[in-house]
Amino acid sequence: MSERILMLGNEAIARGAYEAGVTVTVAYPGTPSTEITENVAKYDEIYAEWAPNEKVALEVGIGSSIAGARTLVCMKHVGVNVAADPLFTVAYSGVNGGLVLVVADDPGMHSSQNEQDTKFFARAAHIPLLEPSSSMEAKEFVKKAFELSEAFDTPVIVRLTTRISHSQGIISLMDRQEMPLKNYEKDFQKYVMMPAMARKRHTIVEDRMNRLEVEASNLGINEVEYKNKKIGVITSGIPYQYVKDAVPEASVLKLGILHPLPKDLILEFCKNVEEVYVVEELEPIIEEQIKSWGINVKGKELFTKQGEYSANLIKKVIGKENVETRGPLPLPARPPVMCPGCPHRGVYYVLQKLKIHATGDIGCYTLGALPPLQGIDTCICMGASVSMVHGVEKARGKEFVKNWVGVIGDSTFVHSGITGLVNTVYNQGISTVLILDNRTTGMTGHQDHPGTGKTLKGEPTHTLDFELLCKSVGIKHVRSVDPFNLKEVESVIKEEVNREEPSVIIACAPCELLDKKTKRILSNINQDECKTCGICMKIGCPAIQKKQGVIQVNDALCNGCGLCIEVCAFDVINREKDSVVNY
Incomplete structure (x- = not known):
């Protein structure tokens, strides 16, 4: 029996790469994807590197793939913008060793400047996209992605979101499948994308996507669960977990592949339920495709395009329940600030x-x-x-x-x-x-x-x-x-x-x-001479606080950088020699 342990989604992706026999992993760090590559680096069997940016990372990955190695490339959603140039063209050239691109989207913009949806890139570039809904699926979908990549001669995207990347789930550890390097054969018709060759490859891409659409319904990564057939929900990723919690009585089609969509499976599901809801965070990409087939489904007219979903939101819309929507009790404001001692x-x-x-x-x-x-x-x-x-x-x-x-x-x-x-x-x-x-x-x-x-x-x-x-x-x-x-x-x-x-x-x-070694001497304000002018507050250091009209240094936060001493116009801040912090 295999060992079962808790893993973050990002850790599970790394484990999946290990079990799939990956040889090379390349990435540029970006939350919420960073921990994938950091965990891959723990496996001695895999060569892993940080690239200067995502474009370089993907180009290194393409070279590794063409040389015959199973290769994993990781980035966050905005990194795909940087990598888009090689991404769109490698869809034409295809691969040799399996090439999987893991992209972590960030609904809610917890650490990002926009909420773009990677499913758009998959559709535009004609690249298959898988989306796991748990840590266990994250591991297994990476392995499936490599199989698809090599079977259909295509890069494959595995899409994560922040909640999948950073939440834990139980996974089963399996042995590594050693994958020998595939033979490299020079083939300029396949790998040199000059116009004459690219035109021929474009037709191959279209044929590949048609074959994948047929195969999508039989991949074993989509799940159908019929219960109350009055309500049917089509969903994927982390929203699946919310749906199961919010409307456990509903029939559910959980999609594992989002591009191309498993059309036959979706049509069959829609025939067997009375009312169909599409629950997908961010853009209505699944919903619009299904509607284009002449199927009446409900989606973004009921759900927002912005931010993350929740079980309460789904319960309110689909469960038709009077769900308490009052927000949590207000907390004290905690704006993000640079750390004490930040240069x-x-x-x-x-x-x-x-x-x-x-x-x-x-x-x-x-x-x-x-x-x-x-x-x-x-x-x-x-x-x-x-x-x-x-x-x-x-x-x-x-x-x-x-x-x-x-x-x-x-x-x-x-x-x-x-x-x-x-x-x-x-x-x-x-x-x-x-x-x-x-x-x-x-x-x-x-x-x-x-x-x-x-x-x-x-x-x-x-x-x-x-x-x-x-x-x-x-x-x-x-x-x-x-x-x-x-x-x-x-x-x-x-x-x-x-x-x-x-x-x-x-x-x-x-x-x-x-810097964990330097001994820091804390700053101290001479309260007898302080003019309470507030100049020291203008540096925005969290350690300098004003309470009941008195400006003081919080010893628990101060690290002795001395910046406040420099800005004080009256020389009333000095080093407290008896207060030493060891980092």
Whole structure:
């Protein structure tokens, strides 16, 4: 009997890759998908790496697949935007070793800038998509995806959502199936997508999808359960769990494959029930396809397109019950803030002090947009800050942009900021870019990247030198500053934004959460001399609090970075020598 244990959905995906005989795994970290690759890296049988971005990750995966290896590529939903270029074309070229792309969508935008639905990508790219509804299915669907990939010569997408990725379920552990590398044979008609070859491959793709549609009803990953035939529910993924809880008496068709839809199975189910509901989070992709077949189903006219669903929501709509919809008791506001001791805080304080606008980017430093720092004006996507500040200049002129900077983190700069910098130099821009280098990929949980000097497996490797890189693309003025030295930061920013040439400022200090060895001497406010002016509150440090009109340092939060000491205009904050924190 196989061992049964609890696993997160992301852990189960990693286990499924191991059991499927995967040879190579490539990813770019992004919540809620990050833990997949971190767990894959624990299996010595699988080579795993972090790529600089999702496009590179998929391209590495395609090369691995063509070379004959079963290959897993992982990312979050917005990462598919970055990887879309190779994704659409590998659907034409097909695979050699199985190629599976795991994408974690984020309904509710718990850690994302939009709620896009990966099912759209599957339909547009003509790639089959599977969606598990539990940890056990996550593991098994990965294995099924590799079988389909090789049987139909296609990449396959496995779609997760935050609740599947980050909730636990019982899975059964099985042995690894060793998969020898498939033979590689040079075939330019298959793998070189010039127009003449691509036209032929397009017809092959259409034929493949037609065959998959027939096969979809017999894959063994869709489940039909007939109970009360007055109500039938078609659903998939985590909403299936809510449906079972909300309307246990209903007949249910749980779809395991969402593209192509198992048409025969759906038509048969709809004939056998009186009223059909389609319960799917985000976009009505399943619903609209079923309606296009002439089937009357109920869906988004009753359910929202926004956010996550719940058992209560489904019970209210389908169960026709007077469900209590009052929200939970209000809790104290807890806005997201940068950690005490964060090296980014001082930079934003200076930007606000100088009244400088900033195009921002994706990462921990995005939190600098919030009061009291309010240090950035925009946040669109990875790498956008560098290109956007250049766009500001071209729209409003050189004098206008001297009051702007682009702000980007180290991992994000490697991800997609470098090309924007090249563009600025090439098109004779003069904008200033701040690279906030905290030596890690902070927001997603401290993953390594080319600037940290370590691989995913923890092996030492070449460390990307940002200063040399910036100079190599044509930036003559590259300055490095200590973000905790506010006078230095202010002086350098003033100087660089007023240049008639592009410049880069690198504010380098490791993420506070990475340093567990340094002894920190806490800050202390001399209450007898404090003027309660509130300047120290403007740095937005959670450790500095005002209670009953008195400003004080919370020793439980302070880590002794000393930023408050620098900003105090009356020198009433000092080091409390008797208070030492060991991290």
